[in-house]
Amino acid sequence: MGIKKQLGMGIMSAALGISLIGGGTYAYFSDSEQTSNTFAAGTLDLSVNPTAIVDVDDLQPGSSITRNFELQNNGSLDIRKVYLESAYTVNDAHNNNTEDFGEHIQVQFLYNADKFDEVIFETTLAELKDMSPEAVNESIFYPEFGEQGLEAGSVDDLTVKFNFLDNGGDQNQFQGDSLQLNWTFNAEQGESEEK
Structure with a gap:
C-alpha cells in the first residue's frame, strides 16, 4: 500500500472517530411536567336509630306497639334503594x-309519625322473613322515599306498628314466649353521574 493510500486511510479513520465523538456529545433542550390527580370514592353510610326494634314485655293478643326509626344517610352518596x-x-x-309465633305478629309500615292511619304495607313477621329484599324495597321503601331515594346527608323517619293479632281462638300456647327480631338494613347507591 502506498503512502498516499495509508495517509488517506488515516485521515478517514480520524474523521470517522471525530464524527462519532462529536455525534455522541450533542445537546438539546428538554422539559417535563407531572400531573397529580386524586380519585376519592364516595361513601354509603346508612344508620338506623334506635337499633333496638321492640323491647316489650307482657304482650297479649290484641295489643300493639308503634316504633319510630330514623334512617340516616351519613355518607357522601345518595342511597337509591334500601333493602330490609x-x-x-x-x-x-x-x-x-x-304454630309459629311470627305468624301472629302483624307488621304495619306507616308513612310517618304524623299519619298513623296511612299504611304503606302490611304483613306478618313470618311473611316478611320469607320476602326477598327487592320485594321489601318495592313494597315499603319505594313508596316512602320515591325515585329520589335517601339523599346524602338526609334523615327520614320510618314508623312501624307491631300488632299481636287476636285470632279469636285459643292462643294460650304463646304464653311466656318471646320473639327475637333482627332487621338488617342494606343500602344501594344512586345513579352514577359524570363529574
Whole structure:
C-alpha cells in the first residue's frame, strides 16, 4: 500500500472517530411536567336509630306497639334503594307451640309519625322473613322515599306498628314466649353521574 493510500486511510479513520465523538456529545433542550390527580370514592353510610326494634314485655293478643326509626344517610352518596332483611327466633317457654309465633305478629309500615292511619304495607313477621329484599324495597321503601331515594346527608323517619293479632281462638300456647327480631338494613347507591 502506498503512502498516499495509508495517509488517506488515516485521515478517514480520524474523521470517522471525530464524527462519532462529536455525534455522541450533542445537546438539546428538554422539559417535563407531572400531573397529580386524586380519585376519592364516595361513601354509603346508612344508620338506623334506635337499633333496638321492640323491647316489650307482657304482650297479649290484641295489643300493639308503634316504633319510630330514623334512617340516616351519613355518607357522601345518595342511597337509591334500601333493602330490609328480616329474621327472628322464637323462644317457646313451655315447648308447646304448634304454630309459629311470627305468624301472629302483624307488621304495619306507616308513612310517618304524623299519619298513623296511612299504611304503606302490611304483613306478618313470618311473611316478611320469607320476602326477598327487592320485594321489601318495592313494597315499603319505594313508596316512602320515591325515585329520589335517601339523599346524602338526609334523615327520614320510618314508623312501624307491631300488632299481636287476636285470632279469636285459643292462643294460650304463646304464653311466656318471646320473639327475637333482627332487621338488617342494606343500602344501594344512586345513579352514577359524570363529574
